[in-house]
Amino acid sequence: QSALTQPPSASGSPGQSVTISCTGTSSDVGGYSYVSWYQHHPGKAPKLMIYEVSKRPSGVPDRFSGSKSGNTASLTVSGLQAEDEADYYCSSYAGSNNHLIFGGGTKLTVL
Amino acid sequence: QVQLVESGGGVVQPGRSLRLSCAASGFSFSTYRMHWVRQAPAKGLEWVASISYDGGKIYYADSVKGRFTVSRDNSKNTAYLQMNSLRAEDTAVYYCGSGGDYDLAFWGQGTLVTISS
Numbered sequence: 001q002s003a004l005t006q007p008p009s010a011s012g013s014p015g016q017s018v019t020i021s022c023t024g025t026s027s028d029v030g031g032y033s034y035v036s037w038y039q040h041h042p043g044k045a046p047k048l049m050i051y052e053v054s055k056r057p058s059g060v061p062d063r064f065s066g067s068k069s070g071n072t073a074s075l076t077v078s079g080l081q082a083e084d085e086a087d088y089y090c091s092s093y094a095g096s097n098n099h100l101i102f103g104g105g106t107k108l109t110v111l
Numbered sequence: 112q113v114q115l116v117e118s119g120g121g122v123v124q125p126g127r128s129l130r131l132s133c134a135a136s137g138f139s140f141s142t143y144r145m146h147w148v149r150q151a152p153a154k155g156l157e158w159v160a161s162i163s164y165d166g167g168k169i170y171y172a173d174s175v176k177g178r179f180t181v182s183r184d185n186s187k188n189t190a191y192l193q194m195n196s197l198r199a200e201d202t203a204v205y206y207c208g209s210g211g212d213y214d215l216a217f218w219g220q221g222t223l224v225t226i227s228s
Contacts, residue, residue, distance in 0.1 A: 003155070034213040038156070045206065045218035046148075046156065057216055089156050093213040099170035100146070100213060105155035 004029065004090055004103035011109040012080045020106045022073040022090030028101060030071035034093035037066055037075045040105075041086045049088075050075060077108070085110045113137040113217045115207050120222030123197055131192040131222060133207030141165075141185040144212050147192045149203035150221075159205070160192065175201075197226045 005023040012018040022029065022037075029035055037050040048057050050066035053073065063078045073092070077084055090103040119131040133145065147159040160171045160181040169181055180193040190207055202225050210216025 003157075032213075036214040038215075040156070045220050046208075046215070047218070048210065048214060048216045051211060051214040051216070087155075091156075091158070091214070096170070099161060099172075100158040102148075102156045102158055 002101075004092060004101055006088075006090060006103040006106045008104070009107045009109065011111055012077075013111045014080050014082065016080050017076060017078045018080060018108065019074050019076045020088055020090075020108070022075070022092075022103045024071050024073075024092055024094075024101075026071060028071075028092040028094040029068065029073050031095070032093045033068070035066065035068055035073040036091045037064075037073075038089045038091070039084075039086045040089060046089070080110050082110050084108060115209065115217055115219035117205060117207050117219045117222040120205065120224045122225045122227055124228050125198060125226055127197055128193070128195045129197060129224060131194065131205055131207075131224070133190040133192075133219060135188045135190070135209070138209075138217070140188040140209075143209045145181075145183060145190040146208045146215055147181060147190075148206045148208055148215070149201075149224075150206070151200070151203040154203075157203075162190065194224070197224075199226050202226045 035053045038046040040046040053068045054066040114136045116134045146161040162181045178196045183190045204221040206221045208215030208218045
């Protein structure tokens with residue numbers, strides 16, 4: 001099972017918005033509403049930011065939003081802040097044989 | 112509060128075995144699926160395995176199938192990852208996680224496994 005495809009990098013200035021894409025297939029992203037997004041600061045535990053495509057866990061700012069169209073999911077970070085600089089990973093349920101797969105990760109830089 | 116603590120990592124030679132543990136507290140462990148995820152040096156996250164709340168449903172990534180075994184002891188609030196026939200490419204930080212069947216709201220801090228002769 002191949003990893004989901006994410007751009008290796010993204011960037012934006014403070015206050016701007018940035019969108020990170022996550023492309024899979026009809027067997028994973030396109031076939032289920034179980035796409036999640038994680039924020040990962042190096043050396044720390046990853047943090048769940050979005051689950052089930054667009055739901056935010058308690059405590060995650062509403063500047064973070066998720067969506068999906070076809071085989072591509074997206075994470076949008078609005079009103080960029082310095083602390084948003086991190087690696088972001090998408091994941092998707094991929095059926096009973098492959099269960100879960102992650103994207104390759106996107107390094108978000110706040111300029 | 113929710114806490115997951117991994118242990119058991121270290122340096123082992125290729126072909127040898129290692130067992131990781133994940134001790135959970137602060138949530139109803141016996142009702143949640145547990146996952147293992149790893150991150151090799153300078154690489155992204157890779158899902159490794161998961162086990163349902165009662166151990167009845169277990170899944171593995173193709174890269175570890177036949178070599179790794181996931182298990183749990185609900186009486187001890189602990190999940191395990193038995194890793195056999197270890198290879199250099201298994202070198203990674205191993206995280207345990209939980210929270211949902213298909214998403215991980217809780218994560219441990221990770222334990223480093225290094226495969227080297």
